[in-house]
Amino acid sequence: MIMCSFVLLLLLVGGVEKAYASEKKNIYIGLHDKMLPFTTGEAFIIDNQAVAPAEKLSRYLYIKQTVQKADEVYIFEKNGQQLTVNIKTKEASLNGKPAGSAAIHKENGQFYIGIRWIAQQFGFQVDYLSKNHTVRLYTKAGAKLSNEEFLKANQSFFDRLNSPQPAKGPIAYVTFDDGPSQQSASILNILASHRVKATFFYIEANIHRYQAAAKRAAAEGHYLALHSVTHKVNPLYNSPQSFMNEMEKTNRTLKSVTGRSSVLVRAPFGSSPYLKQPFCDAMSKRGYRLWDWDIDSEDWRYNTSSKARILQNIQAGIKMQKKRGDQHVVILLHEKKITAEMLPQILQFLTKEGYRLQTYDPSAHVVQNFWNDKRL
Numbered sequence: 131m132i133m134c135s136f137v138l139l140l141l142l143v144g145g146v147e148k149a150y151a152s153e154k155k156n157i158y159i160g161l162h163d164k165m166l167p168f169t170t171g172e173a174f175i176i177d178n179q180a181v182a183p184a185e186k187l188s189r190y191l192y193i194k195q196t197v198q199k200a201d202e203v204y205i206f207e208k209n210g211q212q213l214t215v216n217i218k219t220k221e222a223s224l225n226g227k228p229a230g231s232a233a234i235h236k237e238n239g240q241f242y243i244g245i246r247w248i249a250q251q252f253g254f255q256v257d258y259l260s261k262n263h264t265v266r267l268y269t270k271a272g273a274k275l276s277n278e279e280f281l282k283a284n285q286s287f288f289d290r291l292n293s294p295q296p297a298k299g300p301i302a303y304v305t306f307d308d309g310p311s312q313q314s315a316s317i318l319n320i321l322a323s324h325r326v327k328a329t330f331f332y333i334e335a336n337i338h339r340y341q342a343a344a345k346r347a348a349a350e351g352h353y354l355a356l357h358s359v360t361h362k363v364n365p366l367y368n369s370p371q372s373f374m375n376e377m378e379k380t381n382r383t384l385k386s387v388t389g390r391s392s393v394l395v396r397a398p399f400g401s402s403p404y405l406k407q408p409f410c411d412a413m414s415k416r417g418y419r420l421w422d423w424d425i426d427s428e429d430w431r432y433n434t435s436s437k438a439r440i441l442q443n444i445q446a447g448i449k450m451q452k453k454r455g456d457q458h459v460v461i462l463l464h465e466k467k468i469t470a471e472m473l474p475q476i477l478q479f480l481t482k483e484g485y486r487l488q489t490y491d492p493s494a495h496v497v498q499n500f501w502n503d504k505r506l
């Protein structure tokens with residue numbers, strides 16, 4: 131009898147392992163003492179290796195990535211090390227010397243790289259914390275915590291994953307474009323007094339100009355996102371490259387001023403018609419997400435005497451979204467004086483209609499773009 135159970139157990143374990151080998155298994159990534167903002171499903175184990183989108187992972191590891199020969203050769207550089215990967219042949223070389231076969235994976239036009247493989251090439255230590263499905267990358271200089279302390283320090287990250295959000299009704303995301311601005315302080319005051327977290331799409335020069343506002347918004351738990359450098363059709367939409375350059379420049383400024391970088395972009399004037407397929411491909415490749423909106427308050431149209439229209443537009447929009455059964459409503463506002471003046475009424479209205487007002491959360495991403503591109 132004991133013998134029989136033992137054999138049965140072996141069979142079961144064998145079966146489970148086999149299933150894992152071909153199935154995707156989600157993982158998370160930690161760098162030094164913190165978890166990186168990879169959302170569920172972004173990084174995973176497939177064929178017994180943990181992989182992540184190459185561009186996004188390199189960005190977090192401060193590895194510069196460039197692409198040559200029509201997407202065939204990827205070059206990764208950091209601290210004078212140069213790693214070259216041919217994604218057709220899988221051949222890799224480190225500083226010109228053959229470095230064996232690269233750990234790579236391609237899926238839906240995305241290029242994934244073996245996390246352990248690339249991290250080790252650039253001198254990171256790698257631990258797999260299997261209980262938390264987490265790959266931790268670190269250097270002696272960069273990490274202060276032991277693995278046990280690391281898990282403790284990041285407990286809130288894992289708690290959030292494990293506790294399924296109780297569905298207490300639909301969510302509304304209040305978003306503000308074109309800031310930070312002179313109006314930021316009053317907008318932030320109103321949000322704070324209503325205990326609402328919002329999402330801000332910043333223009334690069336404004337981050338420089340209104341640094342205190344950007345820092346305050348970050349400190350108060352709002353999500354800061356990217357809205358370009360020039361905000362002009364030409365040059366912004368000249369090419370996918372010009373578009374990405376503007377967003378990444380904005381991201382660098384955001385990081386230098388607030389210490390935070392962003393994965394979320396709002397295309398000026400909306401993603402349709404300018405943000406055609408090659409633009410979306412470029413964004414997806416670099417791990418960015420794109421948000422348009424459900425409800426346009428059209429606040430940019432109005433002045434002091436007509437500002438009540440902002441609320442009316444939102445009320446009409448909410449009526450429509452309720453009919454559609456949309457559980458995630460994104461509302462477009464701008465950092466304008468009349469918008470700030472109408473904001474208390476807008477927040478009261480949304481709350482009264484049963485909406486939970488939340489900020490953008492990369493780990494609970496909602497697809498919200500005019501192309502309905504699920505990658506973004």
Ligand SMILES: [Zn+2]
Nearest residue numbers: 307308398399
């Ligand atoms: Zn704008």
